[in-house]
Amino acid sequence: MSQGVELRGVTMRFGDFAAVKGVELDIEGGEFFSFLGPSGCGKTTLLRLIAGFNDPTEGQVLIGGKDMRGIGPNGRPTAMIFQNLALFPLMKVWENIAFGLEVRGVSKAERRKRAEALLELIALPGQGDKQVSELSGGQKQRVAIARALAVEPQVLLLDEPLSALDLKLRQHMRQELREIQRRTGVTFIYITHDQGEALTMSDRVGVMSAGRLQQVADPQTIYEQPATPFVAGFVGENNRLLGRIGRVEGGAAVLDSAIGPLRGRLGGDLAVGAPAALFVRPERLGVQPASGTPGQGGHIPATIVSRAYEGAFLHLTAEAAGGTVLTVHLANSAGLPDLQPGAAVALIYRPEDAIILPAEAAA
Numbered sequence: 001m002s003q004g005v006e007l008r009g010v011t012m013r014f015g016d017f018a019a020v021k022g023v024e025l026d027i028e029g030g031e032f033f034s035f036l037g038p039s040g041c042g043k044t045t046l047l048r049l050i051a052g053f054n055d056p057t058e059g060q061v062l063i064g065g066k067d068m069r070g071i072g073p074n075g076r077p078t079a080m081i082f083q084n085l086a087l088f089p090l091m092k093v094w095e096n097i098a099f100g101l102e103v104r105g106v107s108k109a110e111r112r113k114r115a116e117a118l119l120e121l122i123a124l125p126g127q128g129d130k131q132v133s134e135l136s137g138g139q140k141q142r143v144a145i146a147r148a149l150a151v152e153p154q155v156l157l158l159d160e161p162l163s164a165l166d167l168k169l170r171q172h173m174r175q176e177l178r179e180i181q182r183r184t185g186v187t188f189i190y191i192t193h194d195q196g197e198a199l200t201m202s203d204r205v206g207v208m209s210a211g212r213l214q215q216v217a218d219p220q221t222i223y224e225q226p227a228t229p230f231v232a233g234f235v236g237e238n239n240r241l242l243g244r245i246g247r248v249e250g251g252a253a254v255l256d257s258a259i260g261p262l263r264g265r266l267g268g269d270l271a272v273g274a275p276a277a278l279f280v281r282p283e284r285l286g287v288q289p290a291s292g293t294p295g296q297g298g299h300i301p302a303t304i305v306s307r308a309y310e311g312a313f314l315h316l317t318a319e320a321a322g323g324t325v326l327t328v329h330l331a332n333s334a335g336l337p338d339l340q341p342g343a344a345v346a347l348i349y350r351p352e353d354a355i356i357l358p359a360e361a362a363a
């Protein structure tokens with residue numbers, strides 16, 4: 001089993017500015033872990049601390065249980081893949097893959113053998129004698145991964161490696177990366193601002209904002225049970241309705257809002273009267289005629305503002321009381337309602353599909 005990575009109260013300051021703040025995390029050996037967050041949230045800084053390009057100003061980075069302070073990138077059992085792959089254009093594919101082995105004094109015959117095995121792993125068997133320039137973007141990406149794996153790292157660090165590829169290839173490479181990770185059992189630590197990437201590939205995701213880890217969980221939990229308003233708003237699309245807690249009933253609550261009382265799951269420690277936000281995803285909203293009577297679920301009277309037909313989905317925006325605009329995605333599975341801008345409707349949802357979180361951190 002590959003080695004795990006422990007971050008113990010890791011803080012990184014540049015002058016007065018803290019780019020990473022008190023990160024506490026255990027990444028298991030053999031795990032595919034992604035850090036997800038917007039540009040500037042500290043992802044790259046954290047990855048560089050694990051790689052050994054910097055030591056944290058406070059706290060510890062441990063790999064395989066060993067404190068890494070003072071040990072540079074070459075002394076750590078890690079390898080890193082950057083956004084720009086930095087393959088050597090004048091070397092053949094197999095020479096690129098075996099470069100790290102040459103530096104370590106491995107014989108040519110052994111290098112060639114190991115390169116061939118890695119070409120099999122990345123599904124490019126027998127392509128070793130090609131020039132790098134003859135490869136497609138996705139193939140170059142796989143060669144960069146093989147080159148990083150050639151030196152048998154325990155932990156592979158990947159800094160947005162798919163960002164230069166077009167959308168189709170990016171989606172294909174997600175599966176490839178996950179496959180390669182499974183086959184090798186190497187611990188993958190991946191950073192991305194693309195939530196689709198993080199959710200589809202990872203065993204667990206750590207969502208970051210402004211240097212702090214907001215939530216660490218498996219992809220489904222991140223999407224279904226966001227721990228903070230930031231996570232609810234950043235991962236996937238979400239509608240947010242503001243108000244105050246009117247009633248708490250065990251794990252559920254009623255939010256008093258400009259629209260009226262709205263029911264949802266209680267996602268935090270909130271007392272009656274506390275400012276809060278209810279989040280409900282566009283695909284969890286349904287549309288009824290305005291004349292329908294409010295049922296036990298959520299019921300939001302609204303007026304359709306716009307519609308966009310996209311084949312599999314109909315995307316609607318609707319304005320509710322108080323000017324709140326909500327987005328609705330209706331799946332085109334059993335036909336679509338004939339809704340035009342100006343139509344008066346009721347947006348409905350099941351209370352268990354909405355989550356109520358503290359509002360103060362919602363900005």
Ligand SMILES: Nc1ncnc2c1ncn2[C@@H]1O[C@H](COP(=O)(O)OP(=O)(O)OP(=O)(O)O)[C@@H](O)[C@H]1O
Nearest residue numbers: 014017019037038039040041042043044045046193
């Ligand atoms: N060497 C440095 N000196 C000063 N500030 C830095 C340094 N490196 C990073 N920062 C700052 O730390 C913050 C986090 O940067 P970082 O590159 O880790 O973010 P990121 O989440 O990886 O963003 P991106 O996706 O844009 O690369 C930014 O505000 C950045 O300006």
